[in-house]
Structures are given as structure tokens and as C-alpha cells.
Amino acid sequence: MIGVSAIMFFIATFHLSVNYYRILRGYVDDRLSPGGPAGYIGDLRTWDHILKDALFVTQENLGIGVSIYRTWILWGNWKVVVFPIVLLTVNIIAGYTVCATYSKVGPTSTVFVPALNSWIKTFHSLTFSLNIIMTGLMSYRIWKAHRDSSVFKISEG
Secondary structure, eight states: OHHHHHHHHHHHHHHHHHHHHHHHIIIIITTTSTTHHHHHHTOTTSHHHHHHHHHHHHHHHHHHHHHHHHHHHHHOOGGGGHHHHHHHHHHHHHHHHHHHHHTTSOTTOOTTSHHHHHHHHHHHHHHHHHHHHHHHHHHHHHHHHHHHHGGGOOSOO
């Protein structure tokens, strides 16, 4: 778990660094170019935009993977995590499909073009749903263990 935490910290730091680079590039280097900073930052086809979103997708899916692992440890039964693993697989496909599609859109396209919008909605919906499912499964298991062990309580307190 410490190794995964270190990797997630690195990814988060790298993601912030890429965003900082994009802001500097947009507001310093491209301030006088056609479209200005908004034109650069809004261009979905640039390598740095694709990289920052790939880092975001990796971070989200890695976090969900860790929560699936923690749920499996708490429950001690692989059957509990089969459905979340299937959802995670779909989420990985959706997230990286968004990143791959960025390079194929037009220079003035936004994230609301149909080719991107459905994949983005799928990714964020699954991320939210998986977080709720995994948190609920872990919370229920901890609550149930507490309830079952409360009969052995010696005193109030």
C-alpha cells in the first residue's frame, strides 16, 4: 500500500506540474497568438492536454483499484468484488478512449462533441458509482463487524 501511495503521489504531482506548464504556456507564450490563452488551453489535441487527462484517468482508476483491493481484504471473498472489477475495466476503457479521441477532434472542438461527451459521461458516472459502491461495501463490513462484536463489550463507554 505504501508503494501504491507513492505512485499516486507522483502521479498527482506530475499532473499538477503539467497543469502549471499549460497555464504558463497559455498565458505567457501564447498570449499574443490567435485565440490567445483560451485558444491554447481549449485545444484538446495538444500533447500536454492529453497527458494531463491520461494522468487523471490513471489516478482515478488506481484509486478505485486500491479500494477494490481493500474491499476484497475486508470481505475475504473474491465474489464480492467481481462486479466492481468489471465496472473498473469498463471505466479504464472509457477513460483512455477519451484520451485517444482527443487527438482526432478538430482544433476548435470542445468536450461536448458527441464523440467525446458520451465517453466522458461514462467515465465520470462509473467513477462516482464505483466510489459509492466500494465505500458502501467497506462501511457495511466494518459496521457489521462492530455490531457482531458489541456483544463482547465489558462496560459502557
